[in-house]
Structure formats: structure tokens, C-alpha cells
Amino acid sequence: MKIHLLDICHGRSGDKGDTANVGLIARKKEFYPLIAKYVTAERVKRHFEGIALGKVERFELANLWALNFLLHNALGGGGTKSLKNDAQGKTLAAALLKMEIEVEEKLNIE
Numbered sequence: 595m596k597i598h599l600l601d602i603c604h605g606r607s608g609d610k611g612d613t614a615n616v617g618l619i620a621r622k623k624e625f626y627p628l629i630a631k632y633v634t635a636e637r638v639k640r641h642f643e644g645i646a647l648g649k650v651e652r653f654e655l656a657n658l659w660a661l662n663f664l665l666h667n668a669l670g671g672g673g674t675k676s677l678k679n680d681a682q683g684k685t686l687a688a689a690l691l692k693m694e695i696e697v698e699e700k701l702n703i704e
Contacts, residue, residue, distance in 0.1 A: 651663065
């Protein structure tokens with residue numbers, strides 16, 4: 595079954611200098627193991643190819659049903675230096691929620 599992360603997650607993003615901070619929060623407790631399994635740092639790096647020019651780090655916040663990603667060297671120097679339209683990375687969570695994953699489980703997405 596193919597799904598978009600938007601079907602099972604909320605997202606938030608922001609910045610700290612040239613590093614974008616992108617969080618995924620599962621909509622239900624039972625969705626957290628799916629994002630923990632399928633949304634790896636490598637997969638996020640591929641999804642943001644051409645944007646995340648540095649390392650992508652993943653942090654698990656299981657008690658919040660969430661993952662947090664740091665996309666290094668992604669904002670063209672940061673808010674005060676960058677000529678990018680989104681120098682603070684505010685739209686990156688929406689972009690990540692468009693990622694499609696294929697899961698073996700049949701999900702009840704409401």
C-alpha cells in the first residue's frame with residue numbers, strides 16, 4: 595500500500611542558521627512505528643536532493659510519536675545571508691509530507 599506521509603503525520607519545520615529542522619508527528623500512536631521504520635535519514639536526504647547539501651540527522655522522540663530531522667547546509671547560509679525564497683525552511687515540512695512510502699500493512703486512514 596502506497597501512502598503519503600501527510601496521510602499519517604503532521605509536520606513542523608524551521609531553522610537554526612544554515613540547518614533546517616523538520617519534524618514529523620504521527621497522527622495516531624499506531625502510525626509511529628511506520629514512520630520510524632520507513633522514514634530514514636537516507637530517505638529524507640534523497641527526498642531533499644539538491645536542497646539538503648550536507649548530512650541529514652534523525653532523532654527519535656517515541657514518547658511524542660515523532661521524528662526530528664536536521665538537514666545541514668540546506669538554507670543557503672541561513673535567514674540573514676540566504677537569497678532563497680524560504681531561507682528559514684518553513685515550507686520543508688510540507689515538502690516532506692508529500693513523500694510517498696510503501697507499507698506492507700493495510701491502514702485505516704481516517
